Amino acid sequence: MEALAHLRRRQIEALTAIANRSLLPAGVPLSLVAHSMRISPPSALGHLRILESMGLVTRRGGKTRLTPRGWLTFREYERHHRLAESLFASLGWKARDACRAAREIDLALTHTTVERLCDTQGHPRLCPHGRPISPCLPHRTSGR
Ligand SMILES: [Zn+2]
Ligand SMILES: [Zn+2]
Numbered sequence: 001m002e003a004l005a006h007l008r009r010r011q012i013e014a015l016t017a018i019a020n021r022s023l024l025p026a027g028v029p030l031s032l033v034a035h036s037m038r039i040s041p042p043s044a045l046g047h048l049r050i051l052e053s054m055g056l057v058t059r060r061g062g063k064t065r066l067t068p069r070g071w072l073t074f075r076e077y078e079r080h081h082r083l084a085e086s087l088f089a090s091l092g093w094k095a096r097d098a099c100r101a102a103r104e105i106d107l108a109l110t111h112t113t114v115e116r117l118c119d120t121q122g123h124p125r126l127c128p129h130g131r132p133i134s135p136c137l138p139h140r141t142s143g144r
Contacts, residue, residue: 001056002084002110002111003056003069003072003073003076003077004073004076004080004107005076005107005110006054007054007073007077007107008107009088009103009107010037010039010047011050011051012077012107013036013037013046013047014033014037014044014048014051014067014069015046015051015056015073015074015077016056016074016077017032017033017036017037018033018057018065018066018070019066019070019071019074020036022065022066024063025063026061026062026063026066027058027059027060027061027063028063028065029062029063030045030048030062030063030064031042033048033064033089033107048064051070055067055069055070056069056070056073057070075134076111077106077107078108078131078133078134079114079133079134080106080107080114081099081102081103081126081127082102082115082127082131082133083107083118083121083127084101084102084105084106084115085098085099085127085128085129086098086103086117086121086128086133087102087121088101088102088116089127089128090121093129095127095129097126098128099128099129115136118133118136119136121138123135123136135142
């Protein structure tokens with residue numbers, strides 16, 4: 001099964017918090033992850049431990065970094081989210097509303113469905129916010 005299918009919303013938030021601070025070379029301190037998730041450090045740590053057990057992050061000296069597999073999963077998530085956004089936007093919804101609705105379904109979509117969405121929508125290159133959608137690969141497989 002795809003790593004994405006095992007993640008819960010909170011763990012995606014943690015993954016995103018780390019990915020967005022990837023310029024910190026030593027990794028992201030727990031307090032920053034907790035702050036951006038608006039939860040306590042012990043709660044954030046619980047989510048980081050789950051990500052670590054899945055091989056998506058490594059933790060050292062209280063700081064967390066994404067592994068290559070973590071990056072792959074994060075990029076995959078972005079692709080699911082942005083293609084779902086594009087779908088709602090194609091119904092005439094504003095970007096903000098499309099984003100909110102996309103969050104309700106993006107984790108649940110299988111790769112097969114995402115590829116069909118991409119195909120049906122003519123392989124959009126940008127989401128409604130103007131952020132890039134990575135190109136589709138016919139037989140894309142994330143680590144299992
Ligand atoms: Zn969004
Ligand atoms: Zn495509």
